[in-house]
Amino acid sequence: MPLQNQTPLSTLEQKDAFIARHIGPSAAEQQAMLDELGVADLDQLITQTVPESIQVTSPIALDDSRTEDEVLAYLKSVAQKNKINTSMIGMGYTDTIVPNVILRNVLENPGWYTAYTPYQPEVSQGRLEAILNFQTMILDLTGLDLANASLLDEATAAAEAMTLCKRMSKAKKANTFLVDKNVHPQNISVIQTRAEPLGYDVVVGDVAELVDQYEFFGVLVQYPGTTGDINDYSALVEKVHAKKALFCAAADIMSLVLLKSPGELGADVVFGCAQRFGVPMGYGGPHAAYFATRDAYKRSVPGRIIGVSIDARGNKALRMAMQTREQHIRREKATSNICTAQVLLANMASFYAVYHGPDGLKTIAGRIHRLTDILAKGLQSKGVKLLNNSWFDTLTLEVDNAEAIYQTALDAGINLRKISNTQLGMTCDECTNREIINTLWNCILGEGHGLDIEAIDADLTANGSDSIPAALVRESAILQHPVFNSYHSETEMLRYLKKLENKDISLTHSMIALGSCTMKLNATAEMIPVTWPEFGQLHPFAPIDQAQGYKQLIDELEDQLKAITGFDAICMQPNSGAQGEYTGLLAIRKFHQSNGDHHRNICLIPTSAHGTNPASAALADMKVVLVSCDDKGNVDVADMRAKAEQHKDDLACLMITYPSTHGVYEESICEICDIIHENGGQVYMDGANLNAQVAVSQPAAIGADVSHMNLHKTFCIPHGGGGPGMGPIGVKAHLAPFVANHPVQPIEGPNPENGAVSAAPWGSASILPISWVYIALMGAKGLRAATENAILNANYLAKKLGEHYPVLYAGRNDRVAHECIIDIRPLKELSGITEEDVSKRLMDFGFHAPTMSFPVAGTLMIEPTESESKAELDRFIEAMVTIREEISQVQDGTMDAENNPLKHAPHTLEDLIDPNWDRPYSVAQAAFPVKRLKDSKIWPTVNRIDNVYGDRNLFCSCLPVEDYAE
Known part of the structure; x- marks a missing residue:
């Protein structure tokens, strides 16, 4: 009798079972396709396809595949190293309650998160309607004429507001942008980063005084301010307009439910973050920024706009409007990069407003404001000085013992904002409750304070509150459209979400064969950690010792990406591929400047390049010189050499996609890189097609000095109907000091003086587990x-x-x-x-x-x-x-x-x-x-x-x- 079950345990454990689940063709199907191609095996196909000069000679230094259970159990242990305190840090990020019907049926639903950007509107009507709802919501709350479909985050929206002001202001000789000192510091940093290569002067201070001292093209205020105050800017707006400049307001979206809209105050541009409308903080993202302006400026609005049109039968139908503004058509003349949307998160925010409706939002905003009033009145009654006399949800205390109070609150599980040795900030949110207020009083006043929430609430009910100035109380209606007044039961909301989902094609239906967009499987196991509270509920500016799980995750993902690409360092901050391009080019720019080569500003770009490339180069103040391609789609090496030598004294870099956007491996890629280096330039390799390089070749080994990695393409973060994405960059050692840093949460490695390119230090951190899990599996x-x-x-x-x-x-x-x-x-x-x-x-x-x-x-x-x-x-x-x-x-x-x-x-x-x-x-x-x-x-x-x-x-x-x- 033969022995039974002679299969070794190592095989039965199926450690690498996930590989076959991710890869579509079975072994038999692979062989059938190989036979069709006339090759014996995959090795022979790779030998025929990939130039020998760039092929890796040994496996990449990564661990072996693990099972889904093992990977998720390990990652859970990592996540539990994050300490989730009650966050009252504020600064544009607040805790929120994600309605479960939206959590399960949108954020956790592949029908929503695997859809592509709605370039084919006939099969995208569901998400287009959701984005149109988002735009309508923003118009109502801001009081302006036109809103876009979202941007990456509030800070990059601030930078876009500045550049719009420069383009549209009639103060044509002015080169200064005024920023109020009460703007969030991350917004100021990203503005300064954007302004430097463009040659704009950014002056930060009290804008009420600055407007009389400068000629300027735009002004930015925070509404309410970062320390909580609410100012009536209508008189300041008149001054700004008298100087033919534009007025911008970064506005908290929840406060606008109760406050007079910035549009009513005369603002020309209003932007902010929609995170607190039902999107987890996620250690910084992804979140949808919003951006609204006047109709007169519609041709200069950054990003995408959803508009209403008609179909062939004359029925109303939705589409992306004014697509001729996009960077792949305008190229180096683009005013911004269109790869800047956060559609999935904008949809969540719009659904939050649909589900709660105007009355529900007023209740939520009213509760936040009432608890802030109660907190403030209690503190004031005990002699605590507040820096701000008005507020919606944020108070700033003037105290002698700020450090002691901060530490006492920390011990009680509450994170406050430490502004200075004498100033502490605290922000209430949708999750703030009576217990938290009592705990704060105990931390600040001691447990024998004798304050009673019911008594203060009764007094406020009887006598009212003047914490929102009477002139700034919203009187205009919001969200009157039926869509915001029809789906407040979970049954109706569920059916509405399903109705919209059914209008769209996603990866749940069929393959989406989009070149250079890599619409691959977003496996369920990869997606599960995104909604774990250990990752979702952490504020991006929480004390670093509370984010040890995130630190370990990010460190391990950086090590994975370094092993895959061959680079020496990774910058995680860019939260889109186009943002990665911009960040990499800024690093190249700073590197040349550090060598005294301030004049190096020529960027060579093949005509086959992604349209984001010349747009990013323009934003980094580089002059684009196009390089020809031959009739086989390859870069014309002779033309490349001639132009590199022609501009060798001013050459900054080459931007090249590999494999090329034409879908071929350039045989001469190593020679091309050598030509650039011989002439004093750096090589930026666009990572959009990295899915054809992983474990077969390495960008750094080929000759690239920097490359971005589209985690939403090669590394399985889903496209979400047009965002989120992540575009971290890998750099060689000589460029590592020049990548982005952050003013609020400094990052080890880069020069501390480097500004930020995104609002959060590690970009959209809450989706990084997706890529980590994919690589581990x-x-x-x-x-x-x-x-x-x-x-x-x-x-x-x-x-x-x-x-x-x-x-x-x-x-x-x-x-x-x-x-x-x-x-x-x-x-x-x-x-x-x-x-x-x-x-x-x-x-x-x-x-x-x-x-x-x-x-x-x-x-x-x-x-x-x-x-x-x-x-x-x-x-x-x-x-x-x-x-x-x-x-x-x-x-x-x-x-x-x-x-x-x-x-x-x-x-x-x-x-x-x-x-x-x-x-x-x-x-x-x-x-x-x-x-x-x-x-x-x-x-x-x-x-x-x-x-x-x-x-x-x-x-x-x-x-x-x-x-x-x-």
Whole structure:
């Protein structure tokens, strides 16, 4: 008898089981695709595809893969090293209660967090409506005309406000921006960082005095101020406008429920953070900033704007408005980087307002303010001096024993804000309660104080409070639209959320094959820690000894990323890829300045580069010089050398994407890096395509001096419908001193004098566990397998689609990297069918379109990622082949050139029930072009949207009540 179960324990433990769960193709599917490509195994494919000169010679120095249970148990032990005190630090971050219906059905729901940016609006109407609600909410609260779809954080919004003022102010000769000393310090730091390369002068002080001393193009105040005071700025606004400058206010969103809107005071720009509308503090993010301004400045608004248009049937439909402002079109003329949104978090904030409605928000804001009043009245009755005479939720105490009170509160589990040796700040929030107020009194006054909350509350009820000046009490209505007054029961709210979710395509439906966006699996195990309170409830400026779990997580993730990329140091602060580019370029700029090379400002950028590259270079005050590409999509090395030598005295850097945006590994990449270094420049490698490098090559070994890493692409942080993202940068040792630091929470390593680029010291820290878990689950072996399969899937698609469409570029041995570009232009010449027609027709097959007309107009860029199975790739191929057959029928005249399924795509249920259907093709062909759709059909909810109409009739808030009723 043979012995039973001879499998060794090490195999049965399945330590690397997650690898196969993350990678879509099974072993059999991998072999079938390899056979199709004519190669024996993945090693042979990599040898054929990746230049030998850049291949790593040994596995990356990472631990082996671990099981999901092991990884989560370990990370839980790390998280528990964070100490969660009651936070009263304030400074723009407060504790909040996330409604559970939003927590479970949005933040923890892949239907929301795996969706892509709504560039294809016909299959994005749900999140577009949620963002439109956000914009409407912001307009109501700020009293202004136009709001955008969110920005990265309040501090970067402050910097955007400054640059808008410079562009739009009529004080054209002025070069000074005035910032009130009562603005949050992180806002001031990011403003100063942005202003320096642009050559603006930032003056910080009492703006009421400064406006008489300077010529300036803009002014910024905090409303309420960082120490809590609420000022009537209407007279100051008149002074500012008299000097033809613009007035900006950074406003606390919850306070605006009770305070007169800044727009009513005359402000031109109002921005802030929406975090306290139901988004956890998360040690700094991600949170949605908001930004509102006057209609006259709409062409200069940073980021994205959602507008109302009409579809082909004349029905109202939503879309991203004024897309011509985007950096991939404006390039070095861009005024900001559009990769700056936090859509998932903006949606959460908008849903918070929808769920609570105006009355609920007034109750919450009123409770916060009443508890602050009670706290203040009690302290004042015992002779404690307050620095501020007015307040919404923040008090600043003037005391001799500030350090002792601070420590007593700390011992009682409360974090106060230590401003100076004689000043302490404390901010109430949605989670503040009677017990906390009593504890604070005990800490400040001693336990025998004799104060009674009920008595003070009764006195306030009888006599009122003047803590909000009468002239600044809000009288205007807020949130009157039906959407904010219809979904206050959990049943109704749940159904509303589900209705919107059902309008969108996400990774829960099908592959999203967007080139350079790497829409891979966001595994459940990776997402779970994000909502652990140990990570979610920590204030970004909490004492560092309370954040030891975060410190360990960040240190370990930095070590992982250093092992993967080969860099010597990591800067975690940038909270988007574009922000990472900007941060890296500033480091290069400071490095050159440290060597006395202040004149080095030339940035070489290939014409194939991401549009964010020239925009980031412009923000870093670099002059962009374009480098040509050859007809195979590679950088023209001769042109590169000529321009590097021409500008060698002024060369700052090269920005290059690797593999290239054309989807090929540049054979000459090492030579290119050498050319730049020989001429005194630095190499910035755009990390957007890092998914084709991990464990196969290393940016630092290739020759890069700095590179950003899109954690929301290669390392599995989900896209969230257009944000969040994280874009930390890796740098070689000589650049490490020059990366961002932070004024409130200094970071070890970089020069302490370096300013911040984001509001929080480690950016959007609460989503870093996602990438840490991914790397831990995959290990060195899994990460290499992921890269290999990304390359395998892309080459399989290129091979199969290449039988029907021209594949524009290929590298060595006719292989592509992790993505391929198919060229629709020859087909357009023969048939009139465009890349947009193909993209819209794909929706009828249940697929989101690939990247359209980038980096080459008239093309589609396709990236399947390693997470998609061969079966899913074959479904996509089937759709594309069917579409090609339809194009052929238009081409040969079998189908009408205009009245065909491609030109009318996508098709909706309204098309199917149209009694006047008179098209020369059947309803079945329109909606069910392949048999499998009868089992699982995703319906676009609107027909093709009229973009021109939307821009000519710009409307960027919820529809009027009359339209809503219809």
